[in-house]
Amino acid sequence: MTEILIAAIFTDNLALSFFLGICTFLAVSQRLSTALGLGLSVIVVQSITVPVNALIHQYLLAPGALGWAGLPQVDLGFLRIIVFIGVIAAMVQLLELLLDRFVPALHRALGVFLPLITVNCAILGGSLFMVERRYDLVKAIAWGVGSGAGWALAIVTFAAIRERLRYSDMPQGLQGLGSAFIVTGLMSLGFAGFGGLVR
């Protein structure tokens, strides 16, 4: 379980080794403060949606999951994508409502990022990987928290680097997006160095 957590943060980093959520990763990393806000939101949403989707998968969608309802032969696996994205959208909405009602300060800080998260492939990808790797609920919790934290770590580090790069003198064509890709590549190489961390 700790192994999954550590692997999810470092060696299986969703952003840097699976390219998930890279669109948002590149677009919302101009400033460290916004990156921090988005990173936190991803951790929160990922830690909720992956375990919820794990439960739904285990008791509704997996082949033979409807055994408790007397339908062991039914396989609703093909509904996975649409159900997961629905759960994610619903959870994001719910979280927005709850934050607005009970922690308005946090809602003001994270509010703008929450809608972005519905279409962040890291969130859907996290749930789909959970199924592919056949995690049970406990492992799914570890994976949800870890993969969210890994993504947040990547974007916060990246934003910090970009803030420095803003003052650097580079070829015109590389300014902005071009250098962002190259820096991501270098970070990805760096994270590959964590490979030996988990046997």
Place this chain on the structure above:
Amino acid sequence: MRLSRHLTDPLIRSNPVTLQILGICSALAVTTSLVTALTMCAALIFVLCVASGLISAIRRHIPQSIRLILQITIIATLVIVIDEVLRAYAYEISQRLSIFVGLIVTNCIVLGRAESFAMHHPVWPSVLDGLGNALGYSLVLVVVATIRELLGSGTLLGLPLLPTTTEGGWFVPLRLMQLAPSAFFIIGLMIWAIRAARPEQVEHPDHRLVGHETGAGP
């Protein structure tokens, strides 16, 4: 005439990947070989065209409050269909694409075009716009996949082009090309190349150190 611009513009001039940073997420992981990249492109072309067309067709009746969830439902339906079709008719490749076909749902190009174009334009231009953007995305994917497969394993579409040392040839495959970072490097360099050719795409920095002018300007 003007209609064709919807098709040709997104290829280079406003390419969704290199200019608008849309839809790279799910794509890069499938560019280790050309055949998976091509399959992914075909799947995206199908989803993007049909989704744009459908959403445009019902655009006058989509209530503002639930438009995102409706768009996502339509897109997810199409993605499931293409995923099932691939598993039925291209089993081998679908095994290699793993979860990445499913991730087309969250590909920002699809939702982005639905939201910003198909919601405000008639069906036919929307389909063309979808096709154009899908082709622009495919162009990047195919270029990246060609470079990665050729230099990473010496083959193209599985056919050996550069004889590798393991087969008695001279070519030592570049391991880096098979790993994630190479995709980032290739796209970064592609953007550089495009912007060198089309200087109007260059992003100008919003900060510049005083006294740090580089010979070019005053």
Place this chain on the structure above:
Amino acid sequence: MDRRRGPWARFLARSNDDPMKALGIAGLVALASAITVSTAATTLRPRQIANVEAARQLRMQAMVDELPGLRAVMEELGVTELQTRLVDLDTGRMLPGEAGGFDPEAAARDPETSIALTQEADTAGLERREAQALVHLLERDGVPMLVVLPVRGAGYQSTISALLALEPDLNTIAALTVIEQAETPGLGANIESEAWQALWPGRQIADETGAIRIDVVRGTASSTYEVDGISGATRTGRGIADMVRFWMGPWGYGPFLSRLRQEGLG
């Protein structure tokens, strides 16, 4: 004036801010998607199952063809394929008759036909294991010439299933063929490459004391119990090693193999 139009046109003419219309449109889109998705899934299902089955058959054939001299033995015996039998994994006893249409994964899901594995036993990450499993055999005069065991286990990002073929000594690997996997393309997915699978024949599973030694190592193998790993895919390699060790051990085909050693096919 609404009277002249049908209910459908009147519905569409409602304002988009009308909650009735929002509900109606949402319902219609949901209905249309539901019909499309379920039609696609049900009409394509048989073809998908056939694909999986065909791939399994093909790998089996290819593996048999790869093994030196096996075709000749089969021709001599006048058979074209291996016989498939069901084995009770706990006792290691073979059940009488040919087994057809047995689905090990379905059996492993059903609590009636499977056992839950404890965390220590479950090195292959299966959670449940079927009570009975398939084996494929080629026998000559009551002696197994080749034993092919279907194995599966958790890889890095997918479940890997493979066929493990054993020589008559039941300890030397004749071949390992990966049937199904969805590991990282270009890295872990290379376990399906012929070059990597060619590293397996001739490897030993257990040493003289019976301890299972087979492993996939990082870098280059240094003993007859080791197979080279794939660089960049350490955990896929570990998944395969754990899978082979699990199925060769006491919770897998261990009891069956020791019974086979002692009693033969008799």
